[in-house]
Amino acid sequence: MLKLMREHAHSWLIKSVLWLVVAAFVGTIFYSWGMGRVAERQGMVAEVLNEKISYDEYREALDNLYNFYRNAVKDRNVEDVIPQSQLKKAALNSVIQRKLLLNEAKKMGIEVSNEEVIERIKSIPAFQNDGKFDKSYYHNFLQYNRIGAKNFENNQRTAMLTEKTESLIRNSVKVSELEMREAYEWKHEKINMDYLVLSPDLFMGKEKITDEKVSEYFKKEKESFKKSDQIKVEYLFADPVLFGKEIKIGKQSIENYYTDHMDEFIVAESVRASHILTKNLPVNVDLEDSEKMKKKIEEDLEKQKEEARKKAEDILTEVKENGNFEELAKKYSEDHSNAGIGGDLGYFSRGGMIKEFEDVAFSLNVGEISDVVESKHGYHIIKITDKKEAGTKPLSDVEDEIKGKLIDRKSKKLAKRSLLQILKNPSPVNEFKKSGSQDSLIKNSTDFFSMQDHEIPTIGTSSQFKSEAFLLKDNELSRLVETAKGYYLLMLKEKKASYIPELDEVKDEVKKSLSQFEREKIAKEEAHRLKKELDEGKPIDALAGQAEVEVSHTLHFDREQAINKFGMNRSLLDAAFKLKVKESAVVPVSGKYYVILMIERSGFDEEMYKKERDDFLKSFLENKQNEVLSAWLENLRKNANITINEQFL
Numbered sequence: 001m002l003k004l005m006r007e008h009a010h011s012w013l014i015k016s017v018l019w020l021v022v023a024a025f026v027g028t029i030f031y032s033w034g035m036g037r038v039a040e041r042q043g044m045v046a047e048v049l050n051e052k053i054s055y056d057e058y059r060e061a062l063d064n065l066y067n068f069y070r071n072a073v074k075d076r077n078v079e080d081v082i083p084q085s086q087l088k089k090a091a092l093n094s095v096i097q098r099k100l101l102l103n104e105a106k107k108m109g110i111e112v113s114n115e116e117v118i119e120r121i122k123s124i125p126a127f128q129n130d131g132k133f134d135k136s137y138y139h140n141f142l143q144y145n146r147i148g149a150k151n152f153e154n155n156q157r158t159a160m161l162t163e164k165t166e167s168l169i170r171n172s173v174k175v176s177e178l179e180m181r182e183a184y185e186w187k188h189e190k191i192n193m194d195y196l197v198l199s200p201d202l203f204m205g206k207e208k209i210t211d212e213k214v215s216e217y218f219k220k221e222k223e224s225f226k227k228s229d230q231i232k233v234e235y236l237f238a239d240p241v242l243f244g245k246e247i248k249i250g251k252q253s254i255e256n257y258y259t260d261h262m263d264e265f266i267v268a269e270s271v272r273a274s275h276i277l278t279k280n281l282p283v284n285v286d287l288e289d290s291e292k293m294k295k296k297i298e299e300d301l302e303k304q305k306e307e308a309r310k311k312a313e314d315i316l317t318e319v320k321e322n323g324n325f326e327e328l329a330k331k332y333s334e335d336h337s338n339a340g341i342g343g344d345l346g347y348f349s350r351g352g353m354i355k356e357f358e359d360v361a362f363s364l365n366v367g368e369i370s371d372v373v374e375s376k377h378g379y380h381i382i383k384i385t386d387k388k389e390a391g392t393k394p395l396s397d398v399e400d401e402i403k404g405k406l407i408d409r410k411s412k413k414l415a416k417r418s419l420l421q422i423l424k425n426p427s428p429v430n431e432f433k434k435s436g437s438q439d440s441l442i443k444n445s446t447d448f449f450s451m452q453d454h455e456i457p458t459i460g461t462s463s464q465f466k467s468e469a470f471l472l473k474d475n476e477l478s479r480l481v482e483t484a485k486g487y488y489l490l491m492l493k494e495k496k497a498s499y500i501p502e503l504d505e506v507k508d509e510v511k512k513s514l515s516q517f518e519r520e521k522i523a524k525e526e527a528h529r530l531k532k533e534l535d536e537g538k539p540i541d542a543l544a545g546q547a548e549v550e551v552s553h554t555l556h557f558d559r560e561q562a563i564n565k566f567g568m569n570r571s572l573l574d575a576a577f578k579l580k581v582k583e584s585a586v587v588p589v590s591g592k593y594y595v596i597l598m599i600e601r602s603g604f605d606e607e608m609y610k611k612e613r614d615d616f617l618k619s620f621l622e623n624k625q626n627e628v629l630s631a632w633l634e635n636l637r638k639n640a641n642i643t644i645n646e647q648f649l
Helices: 002-007 017-034 055-073 084-108 114-122 135-144 149-171 177-188 211-220 240-244 251-260 291-322 325-332 355-363 395-424 428-434 463-469 503-535 540-547 570-578 606-639
Strands: 044-048 051-054 191-198 230-238 270-279 344-349 373-375 378-388 441-445 487-496 584-589 592-601 642-644
Touching: 044 055, 044 084, 051 055, 051 084, 055 084, 084 149, 084 606, 114 149, 135 149, 149 606, 177 606, 191 503, 191 540, 191 570, 211 503, 230 395, 240 395, 251 395, 270 291, 270 325, 270 355, 291 325, 291 378, 344 378, 355 373, 355 378, 395 428, 395 487, 428 487, 463 487, 503 540, 503 584, 503 592, 570 584, 570 592
Parallel strands: none
Antiparallel strands: 044 051, 044 642, 191 592, 230 441, 230 487, 270 344, 270 378, 373 378, 584 592
């Protein structure tokens, strides 16, 4: 979590953190009360400085963290961003860290006054009306969510104590001018290089695989072929579509929705246009390229632009003479996404296209054809085929849409409620067991699946379903699982422990793995041979021809910059910056071997440093503060007496 917050230190994510605290709290109440695990777990999760951490405390931290990420990633699944195992460890670490910080705050004599707590609460957007604190908002929030004011205020006080303690450590950090100059030089130093890529695929068929080798390889690598834990789950599925079949929506409900949500049906002015495009592909000019090279690139760019413009002007002449815009678009347009349909772009409103294109499109009348229009994509000829004025869609046009929305909303509520009623039953497990498929409720079970499987039998792809399933114990119901399809309640049916298979069971897998291993070995040996010859003075182009691979030439790049034609890779960047000019290295990256040759290295730019010094100081100081704080926290943890009950992780 700290990493995520640091990465977005100046973004909307942190600017909204106070609100997220409240939102997470609300989410926790829903998440824990509405979907809480039926079989409550008891016992100590951890012990820090002789103070016990209960399961409830840990669970609250886990739910808060889950909700924090859920708010942060919006439409994505939390489990796709951070694996559940990491989320659980992060939650426990956050509780442990809070205990350590509170202990340090006490030792340092740090306190938070009642006035500070009041000001903190007043600053939370959820409790404000027109930018000012509204006591009724605050009390309504507490009452609605069944939170005691004292409990909520104590939580805020605790958060402020930890923040104050962290701030004390951060504010103690200073940086010298020399330290900053060295860091600036390190960050802004640029190099360029040539490189060859030796992929194992180049050596397909050159590996020698025998039964004896397969057997030996399997003996060494048995663990890598280990079959993971597998489970079979019984579930009840509430499908909103089925619940929606009997729902009737009255005319008054539709009219009320339309009146209350009028803003949903406002349509902006829009046009429908077709275009013919001649592309003007950009040429990258790097500041570190030689003046001669830059001049040549710029000349090529101008020549290319002129050719694209001339082609567009010739097409425009033909359009005016021929008049069949759609056929000429099919023939000439280089926008292949719509050339086949006569260049039709459909309807779009202002802000839907790049400004140069849009300004001309909205200035034309229906049937008019533009002159040649230049944009970053090239040169356009635009024809307007229709226009729609701004306004509000009439109720008659959106009646079916509203009806669908209302049915969808009600059916989801009914589907969810049908499963929550089981969870609220005094004996929910028994209620689940005796439940069978009904008209709108489906009972089924999966086949065996593991955490590594992409798809779950009878379910399909659902990281939420899978994560919840693997938390299950015997005679325990899951929380309510919400997916794109509907709602699920799960119960563990059968479990298979992990095991190491016999060779015969996985022989094809072993052969495939051994083949890849052997080809990687050959690629590595060949890469080191080429490096040796490079070091002896042989030209890289000649060696590339010998190896039947291409030489790639990079533009100048720094330590935090993607390498053109390659992208961003930390190990390759680090290895490259360790080299002196004309030195070479072999770097393994994702099973391939890169033979790199340093070409040039830039020096320190004093003038640029003077211009950027103040901004650089802010970011450099912040990074150093984060590092010092992390090290301090790690030291606290190292020296504290901490016991963790691993069964909860």
